[in-house]
Amino acid sequence: MRLAELSERSGVSTATIKYYLREGLLAPGRQINARTAEYDEDHLRRLRLVRAMIQIGRLPVATVREVLGHVDDDSLPRTIRMGAAMWALPQVAEPDEEDEHVRSAHEAADQLLESLGWSNAQALVSISPAYRSLVVAMAALRRIGIDWDAQLLVAYARLMHQAAVLDLDFLERHPSEAEKVETAVLGAILVDPMLQSLHRLAQEEESARRYGFGDQQ
Incomplete structure (x- = not known):
């Protein structure tokens, strides 16, 4: 053309x-x-x-x-x-390793990965922006006095693993290595916000199912 x-x-x-x-x-x-x-x-x-x-x-x-x-x-x-x-996409800033909440978040994140048996993820913690983002988010919760339930995190992580399986199954439909990587990048830019929106819609659906739309207490 x-x-x-x-x-x-x-x-x-x-x-x-x-x-x-x-x-x-x-x-x-x-x-x-x-x-x-x-x-x-x-x-x-x-x-x-x-x-x-x-x-x-x-x-x-x-x-x-x-x-x-x-x-x-x-x-x-x-x-x-x-x-x-x-x-190479924009990532969160490096956390302050002197912060006590960051240190405790590191420990909790490491324990989470170990309990999940995610040995490959554990091998990448020193360089993974995703691990860094997890630590930053967990530290922020701890800083305001919320210690997220460890078992709940495990349940969420297992759901995310199911999503990752779907992601990579979809990548396998593309013939070339470059197309697979391109699709992963597009997923980070376009699909992640879509999945976040579906999460919010699911929360709205479940809230309405449980509590309705009235002024019930």
Whole structure:
């Protein structure tokens, strides 16, 4: 397809596509002559990913370039490649390790992973942003006097594992390694908010089922 068709099918203006090409976010098309290039379905797929990261995820171009670098790094095994791409997305700040609540949250998070038998996750705690986010959230709860029930956390974690199985089953439908990693990145930007919304809707549904809509006490 030519640039005009790529623009029409993607919904991205030709000027924006040219900008992405200049910034290295989109691979050059196959040159037909000095003024014309031809693009394919891979360009369309990548363009949709870039558009999601920039326009929906509000990521700066430098971050998008870093994420794409990991997406395209076929020297890495799939787990590391996917992790590197996901970890390049914006993450929470490093917690204050001198904070007593952070220290106790670390202990609780480690005990949680151990009780779940998540040995692979345990091996990554020193570098995983997800583990860091868990510790930050648990520390914040403890700081305001809420010590979340450990057994409840285990139940939630097991539900999340079921979601992770569905996630990776969906990734397996895509033929190439790059497409699998791209889908994981899109999931972080688009699917995570969708799942959070479903969680809220489920809470509303269950609340109405239990308590109704009236002023009952």
